[in-house]
Amino acid sequence: MQDIIQKINQKVADAQDDILKFFREIVAIPSMDSDIEAVGKRIGEEMTKLGFDDVYVDKYGSIVGRIGDGDKIMLFDSHIDTVGIGDPEQWEWDPFEGKVEDGMLYARGALDEKNSTPGMVYGMAFARDLGLIDGWTLYYLGNIEEWCDGIGCAAFHDWEGIHPDYCIIGEPTNMKVYRGHKGRIEMEISCKGVSAHAASNYMGDNAIYKMLPVIDAISKMEKDFVPHEFLGQGRVTVTKVSSVSPSTNAVPDECTIFIDRRVTFGEDRPYWRKALEDLIPADK
Incomplete structure (x- = not known):
């Protein structure tokens, strides 16, 4: 050899x-x-x-x-x-x-x-x-x-x-042999609002503002993750935020976030769908 x-x-x-x-x-x-x-x-x-x-x-x-x-x-x-x-x-x-x-x-x-x-x-x-x-x-x-x-x-x-x-x-592994990797789930959350002219924004319901508590809650989720002995720490990231509005001078009536979740064993899609649904305020 x-x-x-x-x-x-x-x-x-x-x-x-x-x-x-x-x-x-x-x-x-x-x-x-x-x-x-x-x-x-x-x-x-x-x-x-x-x-x-x-x-x-x-x-x-x-x-x-x-x-x-x-x-x-x-x-x-x-x-x-x-x-x-x-x-x-x-x-x-x-x-x-x-x-x-x-x-x-x-x-x-x-x-x-x-x-x-x-x-x-x-x-x-x-x-x-x-x-x-x-x-x-x-x-x-x-x-x-x-x-x-x-x-x-x-x-x-x-x-x-x-x-x-x-x-x-060929993914980078710091020149080490990796025998496995985390899984990946990509999810979206959308919310609806009510559009109005920005000059009369009080007449609308800003969909971006409604999404902010969800984004904030996702940013704090990892502190409760339990690392897996082989795969390590799971991760969750809001990777994109998009909105729909009649124009740039109007309150957006729709907001969507895209979420990248790197999962370890036992964390399947239904589990994480429920975990994210639980973050949505009841009045949203």
Whole structure:
């Protein structure tokens, strides 16, 4: 085993410049708003260069690479889309070119999670070169996950008919092996008000104001969460607030909040639906 580790380390050292160049190039390609065509093409070029057995775009639009044809299937999953850059004026450097500081690259998507792709792509090629994948088929899947959790992998499973026995996910884990993760529930709460002209706001019922006690209560929920011994602390976050109003000079008659809940074992959707319903004042 030690001999194999030394050989892998040597191959990484020999290819270090190519790996880092590949990493910088895919980070430099914007892939926001689920637009992964350009970055997927660049990843496909690298897999072709490394001699992958098959490189293609699947029905969902993900970039796929395959090495081997064994009975056991291992999937290396990495989402290659990113969130936006927010206010460009708040960046002190180009968010796509990035900057290197103390050996770290700071750029949009450099951590979450384009950094996993070079290691996966080159790692698969190294495993093949060292004769480590007899009886295995390895797939790389570069997909869209930032805006639609799990759909890219589900499409690969359902539409492409690839059913992996094992899966390695490229989310950042501080270089530790994680054997599980919290579940996620996304929920909405809406309330109705009565619109009126802002100059006569007393004639209306502001839906945003009606929602404020609920937002405040959600912000205090975590203090009562009991951490799970394996999955750790559950989380709940109001991630978006939207309102409906006839115009910007009118009292809004509808307000909706979006809630992201990271759950541990035993916390299912009905449980959390009731927990949130209990936060709503009876008179709202």
